[in-house]
Amino acid sequence: MINDTLYDRKDAKISVFDSGYLVGDGIWEAFRLHKGSLAFADMHLNRLWSAAASVGMKFPFSKKELLEKVWRVIEANHMEDHVHVRVMITRGIKKTPSQDPRLTISGPNVVIIAEHKKASQHSKEKGITLFTSTIRRGSPDYLDPRLNCHSKLHEVQALIQAIEAGADEALMLDINGFVSTCNATNFFIIRDNAIWTSTGEYCMNGITRQNVIRVCKKHGIVCKQKNFSLFDVYSADEAFVTGTFGGLTPVTKIDGRIIGQGKYGDFTKKLSGLYEQLIEEECT
Template sequence: MTHGTHDAVEDPRNEDVLIYVNGELVPRQEARISVFDSGYLVGDGVWEAVRLHKGVLVFLDQHLDRLWKAAATVGMDLKMSREELVDKIWRTLGANDMNDNVHVRFMLTRGIKKTPSQDPRLTISGPNLVIIAEYKVASKETKEKGITLFTSTIRRGSPDYLDPRLNCHSKIHEVQALIQALEAGADEALMLDINGFVSTCNATNFFMVTEGEVWTSTGQYCMNGVTRGNIIRICEGNGIPCRQKNFSLFDVYGADEAFVTGTFGGVTPVTEVDGRTIGKGEYGEISRKLSSLYEQLIESEVKRINNE
């Protein structure tokens, strides 16, 4: 059985959700895309995922900013405005009569290829857009139990060959890192940067707590996570020292607490890294406080949007 930051409470309604595929809403079991799709052939695509909470797509603007930056980075013309994309997302949610506790993933690839090839000039269609909205509530058991990490030998890449901040379809190095962690008996992978400093995890951003300070990486070699950024701002706004700095496994093994952040799970405690118990091996006081403050931020975001 899987255990990790994407653990969700089972919901039978997901069997009947409608999936958006290039303007059509089709039953989950009938959702298809061509084998000549550039995302399938060469991982040529970008994506985002947001939470629908009480009728509000939380932190949507931050996610759209990141999506458009990613598209510009890979030279992809999305052929639509932000407003048009948002309309398509709401169309999908409306068709599924969704209002709360929903995870929405929207993926754009360069399009259909004339023949299997990396060459973007052989793309014969506009971008392919798929939107998958599912009922998903993060597992409270996982939040309380926490997760274990194993440090992978797979490093986060240098910005000059694949910028780690790019949220693209090419995730094979994260997959390799996770496989190593699973084979080592851990739940997820911790990844170092090219200099040997702690960078991030395979699907979330890593934080540690030492002597009342929260530490996370410089951000040069990790996904520019929306939740990561919000946690940093929460710390700054609540008098909690937060350092974006280089640190090593030496620091992690001796930390008082550790946690990871992500759009789906929010703040999830880390109890063990490479077989070493972190702190007391439980949900730490500062980690729990930040989780509560993050939930408050979501509620305030919902109120702000509803009052506009």
């Protein structure tokens, strides 16, 4: 869907004068459709509205109205389960290539893409590998890492480094050298039956990350949001990443070093089960 009009995938197009294309002036959100329900929809909408406020973008629609647009796309495609929905909103069409928001001559452009996606169980059992990038997660005073914006070039650069090193994803440090997050997912380690993740000051504002912390609190699992370094990571018992689409995915190797037993660990499996249970509760 582009601005309330449904298109076949091959016909979906946006102007080259769109703010997102010209200068990366846009924000986005992702939803997971599970058994006919959008999991944690309120949390995702709140994050999107926070992003809009951060970049000074005003929407001519409410959260309810945007959700109705999402459901229209889902229903038009007869979708029920294992669906990833991406909502992208840019400031609009510019009258000339420029950063200046005052040169925008339209309202926001809203693009909604719904795709059938299912995380591979084989990949989950196998786990993924990470490489620590030299590209750092930035400070909130120049591009807050919590902002889901279209300006993702630094994360792409980090991922390119990881791919060239033979890894699946990039692990990124913060400006102080502590472990922050990955290029597209949030990062956790397990040490001595406790979960560690970053303080949240320099990492993505992940909904799944928030829900894993929530699950730990609910089930009496120690979860520490703290500064830690690669020294702690390399000797971790287990590690995993989180995201809307994949849930919890184990990490078996980082920078060529095997983490723990180099497999989908029991603690991660347990936590993944508790997270999936939370989704079932949310969607019933």
